[in-house]
Amino acid sequence: MAAGCGGVNRMTGEARKFGIIGCQHAHIGMFIEEMLALGYECAGVYEPDNKPLARTLADRYGLELTGDRESLLADEGVGIIGCAAINDEKMDVIELCELHGKPIMIDKPAVTDRAGLTRLRGVLERGRIEVGMMLTERFRPSLHTVHRMIREGELGDIVHISMRKPHRLNPAARPAWHFDKSRSGGIIKDLFVHDFDLLRWLTGREVETTSGYLAKHMLPEYPTFYDAAGAQVFMAGGITAQLYADWHTPAGSWTWGDGRIFITGTRGIAEIRLEGDPLLSSDEVVLVITDQELRSLPLKPPPFSLSQDFLNRVNGEAGVITHDDIYKASEATVIADEEARILIRE
Numbered sequence: 001m002a003a004g005c006g007g008v009n010r011m012t013g014e015a016r017k018f019g020i021i022g023c024q025h026a027h028i029g030m031f032i033e034e035m036l037a038l039g040y041e042c043a044g045v046y047e048p049d050n051k052p053l054a055r056t057l058a059d060r061y062g063l064e065l066t067g068d069r070e071s072l073l074a075d076e077g078v079g080i081i082g083c084a085a086i087n088d089e090k091m092d093v094i095e096l097c098e099l100h101g102k103p104i105m106i107d108k109p110a111v112t113d114r115a116g117l118t119r120l121r122g123v124l125e126r127g128r129i130e131v132g133m134m135l136t137e138r139f140r141p142s143l144h145t146v147h148r149m150i151r152e153g154e155l156g157d158i159v160h161i162s163m164r165k166p167h168r169l170n171p172a173a174r175p176a177w178h179f180d181k182s183r184s185g186g187i188i189k190d191l192f193v194h195d196f197d198l199l200r201w202l203t204g205r206e207v208e209t210t211s212g213y214l215a216k217h218m219l220p221e222y223p224t225f226y227d228a229a230g231a232q233v234f235m236a237g238g239i240t241a242q243l244y245a246d247w248h249t250p251a252g253s254w255t256w257g258d259g260r261i262f263i264t265g266t267r268g269i270a271e272i273r274l275e276g277d278p279l280l281s282s283d284e285v286v287l288v289i290t291d292q293e294l295r296s297l298p299l300k301p302p303p304f305s306l307s308q309d310f311l312n313r314v315n316g317e318a319g320v321i322t323h324d325d326i327y328k329a330s331e332a333t334v335i336a337d338e339e340a341r342i343l344i345r346e
Contacts, residue, residue: 016040016041016077016079016080017040017041017042017043017075017077017078017079017080018035018040018041018042018043018078018079018080018081018082019042019043019044019045019046019072019073019075019078019080019081019082020032020042020044020045020046020047020063020081020082020083020084021046021069021072021073021081021082021083021085021093021096021097022046022047022083022084022085022086022089022090022093023045023046023047023050023053023054023057023084024047024049024050024053024084024085024086024175024177025053025084025107026053026056026057027084027107027108027134027136028057028082028083028084028107029057029060029061030134030136030306031082031105031107031134031306031307032057032061032063032082033061034305034306034307034308035080035082035307036061037305038305038307038308038311040080042061042063042064043064043072043075043077043078044063044064044065044066044071044072045057045058045063045064045065045066046065046066046067046068046069046072047065048067049086049175050175051065073096073097073100073102074100078102079102079103079314080102080103080104080105080310080311080314081093081097081102081103081104081105082104082105082106083097083104083105083106083107084106084107085106086175086177086183086184087109087111087112087177087183087184087185087189087190088112088113088116088177088182088183088184088185090106090109090110090111090116091110091111091116091119091120093106094106094110094119094120094123094131095119095123097129098123098126098128098129101128101129102129103129103130103131103132103310103314104129104130104131104132105131105132105133105134105307105310106131106132106133106134107133107134108133108134108135108190108193108194109185109189109190109193109330109333110131110133110193110326110330111185111189111330111334112181112182112183112184112185112186112189113182113185113334114334114338117327117330117331117334120326120327120330121327124323124326124327130310130313130314130323131323131326132306132309132310132313132321132326133321133326133329133330134306135193135194135197135306135321135325135326135329136194136306137194137197137198138197138198138201138302138306138320138321139302139305139306139309140274140284141284141299141300141301141302142272142273142274142284142285142286142299143198143202143261143272144299144300144301144302145286145297145298145299145300146202146263146270146272146286146297147201147202148300149270149288149297150202150203150263150265153267154267154268154288154290155263155264155265155266155267155268155269155270155288156265156266156267156268157265157266158202158203158239158263158264158265159239159240159264159265159266160239160240160241160242160263160264161198161199161202161203161239161240161241161242161261161262161263161264162241162242162243162244162261162262163195163198163241163242163243163244163259163260163261163262164244164245164258164259164260164261165191165194165195165243165244165245165257165259166245166246166248166249166257166258166259167191167245167246167247167248167249167256167257168247168249168250168251168253168256168257169227169247169248169249170251171219178225179219179222179224179225180222180224180225181224181225181226182224185333185337186214186224186225186226186337187214187226187227187228187229187245187246187247188212188214188229188231188333188336188337188340189330189333189334189337191229191245192229192231192243192245192332192333192336193329193330193332193333194329195243195245196233196243196328196329196332196333196336197325197329198261199233199235199241200325200328200329201325202263203235203237203239205235205236205237205239206235206236206328207233207234207235207328207332208234208235208236209233209234210231210232210233210234210332210335210336210339211231211232211339212229212230212231212232212243212336212339212340212341213229213230213231213340213341213342213343214226214228214229214337214340214341214342214343215227215228215229215230215342215343215344215345216342216343216344216345217248217345226342227246227247227248228244228245228246228247228248229243229244229245229246229340230242230243230244230245231243231244231336231340254275254278254282255275255278255282256275257275258273258274258275259273259274259275260272260273260274261274267290267291268288268289268290268291269288269289270286270287270288270289271286271287272284272285272286273285273286273287283299284299286299302320306321309321
C-alpha cells in the first residue's frame with residue numbers, strides 16, 4: 001500500500017511509519033526531519049555502536065531507540081527504512097531490506113569498493129525495492145536555480161565545471177572506521193559522489209574518463225586515510241571538469257567547508273558559493289556574469305524535498321533522482337578511486 005504525498009496511507013488514512021537502521025552519521029537527521037514533516041511516524045532507531053549520536057537524534061526528534069532491527073523489518077506498518085550505517089555495511093542493510101520488501105534511503109556513499117558496486121547493481125536490476133541515496137546537493141536552492149538556468153540556455157553550451165569541496169575533519173570526534181579506507185571507502189567515494197552526480201545532472205552528459213590522485217599529508221597512525229583528492233574528468237560532448245576535496249578546513253572556519261562550484265559556458269559563467277560569504281551572509285549565493293552584467297541570482301527552492309522525491313518513486317511516479325543516477329555516481333567514484341595516483345608526503 002503506497003503512501004500519499006502527505007505521508008498518509010490512501011486506504012486506511014493512518015500515518016505510515018519509517019524506521020532507521022544504522023545511525024553512524026548525522027546526515028540521517030535530514031531524512032528523519034523531512035519524513036516527520038511529511039506526516040510519517042518513526043517506529044524506532046536501531047544503532048548498536050554509535051549510541052551517543054543515536055541518542056542525540058532520538059532526543060532531538062522525540063524518537064524511540066530499539067535494540068531489535070528485526071522488529072522494524074517485520075513490522076508491516078513500517079514502509080520505509082532509512083540507513084546511515086558504517087559505509088561498508090550499507091549493502092548488507094540494502095539487501096536485508098530487499099529480502100523484506102522495504103524501500104530504503106541511505107546516506108552516501110552506497111558502496112566502498114567494486115564488489116559492493118556489483119551488489120548494488122544486482123539490487124537495482126532486480127527492482128524489488130526502491131533504493132534512495134541522499135544526493136542532497138540537487139535539492140539546494142542554489143543548484144536547483146542554476147540547473148534551471150543551464151536548461152534555459154542562459155550560460156550557452158557548458159565548457160567546464162570546477163568543484164571545490166573542503167571539509168573540517170575534527171578527528172577526535174570521528175569514529176575509528178572513518179579513517180579506515182576499507183570501511184569508509186575513502187575521500188573519493190565519500191565526497192566525490194555528490195560531485196559526479198552534479199556533473200551528470202548539470203550537463204546532461206555522461207562521464208567518459210577520469211584521472212586523479214589521493215594524497216596523504218597527516219595522521220600517519222591511519223595509513224589508509226587520505227586527506228585530499230583531485231580529479232580531472234572528461235565528459236561526453238567535450239565538457240571537462242576538475243574536482244577537489246580535502247579534510248583541511250581549519251577549526252576556526254565559519255563553516256564546515258567553504259564549498260564553491262564554478263561553471264563556464266559559451267555565453268556566461270556562474271559561481272556558486274554553497275556556504276555563502278562569511279562577511280555578508282551564510283545563505284547560498286549564485287553569481288552570474290554575462291556580456292550584459294554581473295548579478296546575484298534570486299534563488300528558488302525545488303518544489304519538494306529529497307525525501308518526497310524518494311516517496312514519489314516508491315509510489316510509482318517519476319523521480320528527480322533515479323536508480324541509474326545512484327548507480328552511475330557510485331560507479332564513477334569507484335573507477336576514479338581505482339585509477340587514482342597515490343601521493344604521500346615524506
